[in-house]
Amino acid sequence: MALTDKLPLKAFWEAVEQRLAAYSADELRAILRAMAQDTPPSGRRAFLARLEPIEGAVTAPKVIQKEGLLADIDDLAQELEEAMQHADAWEERYEWGEYYDEEDSLGPYEEFVEPSVELFDRAEAAFDYGEISLARTAYQRLFELLRIEDDYGRGVSVSDLTGVDADEAVARYLRAVYETEPPAHRPQALCEQMQQIPAWLFRPRPMLDDLTQISPRPLPDREQFLADWIAFLRTQSAPSGSDVDAWLREAVRLAQGTPGLEALARAEGQTRPRAYLDWFTALEEEGRHKEVLSAAQEALQALPARLPIRAAIADHLCAAAARLNEAEALHLGRWEAFVAKPTLTRLLDLWDVAVDTAERTALMQRAAEHIRDYLAHPPAQRAEVIMRGGDGLESPAWIGSSVLAHAYLLAKNWDAAHHLAVQGKVLGWSSSESHQGLVLTAFLVLLAEKTLKAMPSNLAQLWQWNVHSSVAAWSWDYEQKDPTRERLTRAYAEQFAAAALSADQQERFLSWCLNVAQQRVDAIVGNQHRRSHNKAAVLTVACAEVLRLRGDQTAADALVNDVRGRFPRHRAFQAEMETALWGMEPGQR
Secondary structure: OOOOOOOOHHHHHHHHHHHHHHOOHHHHHHHHHHHHHHOOHHHHHHHHHOOOOOOOOOOOOOOOOHHHHHHHHHHHHHHHHHHHHOHHHHHHHHOOOOOOOOOOOOHHHHHHHHHHHHHHHHHHHHHHOOOHHHHHHHHHHHHHHHOOOOOOOOOOOHHHOOOOOHHHHHHHHHHHHHHHOOHHHHHHHHHHHHHHHHHHHOOOOOOHHHHHHOOOOOOOOHHHHHHHHHHHHOOOOOOOOOHHHHHHHHHHHHHHHHHHHHHHHHHHOOOOOHHHHHHHHHHHHOOOHHHHHHHHHHHHHHOOOOOOOHHHHHHHHHHHHHHHOOHHHHHHHHHHHHHHOOOHHHHHHHHHHOOOHHHHHHHHHHHHHHHHHHHHOOOOOHHHHHHHOOOOOOOOOOOOHHHHHHHHHHOOOHHHHHHHHHOOOOOOOOOOOOOHHHHHHHHHHHHHOOOHHHOOHHHHHHHHHHHHHHHHOOOOOOOOOOHHHHHHHHHHHHHHHOOOOOHHHHHHHHHHHHHHHHHHHHHHHHOOOHHHHHHHHHHHHHHHHHHHHOOOHHHHHHHHHHHHHHOOOOHHHHHHHHHHHHOOOHHHO
16 A cells, blocks of 8 residues: 655654654744744744644543544434435436536535545554554455445545545554454455455555554554464465565565565575565665666576566666676676566667667567567466456567567668568557557658658658657657657668668558558548548558659559549548648648
């Protein structure tokens, strides 16, 4: 569970006490004066009220009473269930959404938000003031309240409760479970409750350290519990990456530090490969980069080839090698990461690590061979991997043939790229699985004999579209900056500047490009894919731009006139053609 993105409560109070001890009385007065100066007019009375001294220990507010808090939670839960029984009638009367926009779909349940927030605040106060048993019961009932749904799956969720920190609420609840269970039963009880949290609240996996950081009070019986916790977790079935595996690795780190992680990785790394990553992270935090390099090499020797998590292990190796200026190790790490997960990003990592053009070409060709083999023998159980979620470190890479097309093009293996693209389809170029549009556009760029920055407008547009689609059409808006797309553009700019087609290739590829372009236009316009009319127009005019740059004005004009003449009644397409033609250089229209 992510408490790491904010200052934990324990660390906060420790920092407060340290600063109070470090500052003199005059310095504290200066701090208070500065805070007073920043106080808005509406908050001045409240600020002064908080300056009153508090005598003795802080005691729990009178509202923190078992009967009052738990009864109020039960009453609210009952009221919520009653409201849900009338949800259909409410919807028929008001038509759900008439008074509530898309960002506010609570409907009749909105009135339960404020009292729920208040009850969470009272449960927090119970915990903070030592009413641990009460806090445990209160939080459990509040979590159960948030699981109440009507027949349509609607209700109040923790994300609706503004001001309630769900992760801290979970940590307080689990700490209360820990403190209220007898030591002999703590491991089993805590494990059961920690496994319940994601199902209750759709929260990330909670960790034991969250219980330590949620309170300035020391965790009772910490050392004995860690030993018991480790022993208990070892009795549970725990595949790598599971909750139990993560808790066991955390417990070893908390109890035994870096030496414990090292021992765990070396003894059980083949069944718990994430133990290697924990070990590397601990070494990195201690600045022991040479040991990271050695340990990562050891791990790669121990683990099976093509195991997906090898990519993450190789990343640690590369980070250490870069810090130590170990060029050979860096090259090895980049290749190992790519072999485990041959994604486009890791292909570009290989491109970047090469020292000259010859090495880049050789690496790209070698990478293409691996990608071809990877696509021929894809990982199994794709759906299961996707549904499992998580960080994906142990999930295989799922790539399309566009990655193979990029490897061929960056290797200057034009004929292999052409052979691959011939098998493609003239529709679906916007999919990251497609490669025909990418190869065709790359050939047009080569035939134009212009740098990427000097390309005519329609050809530039066509290139941008196809590079964007091949990177990740499903996750990036075209206007957003995508680091992978930017790296890819730089690689192609460098590659095209020093690339040339033979006379035979120019003739064959130009003929193929024009033929495929005609087929694509017919498929789009002839089948009335109106949303893609602009794509057909840009493709047509881009081909005409290339012909004109090659000195064949007659063929360029004939191409444009032929396409326009085939679809005289398609006004939307004719308008797109006018727009594309208008984008050409004045002398080429």
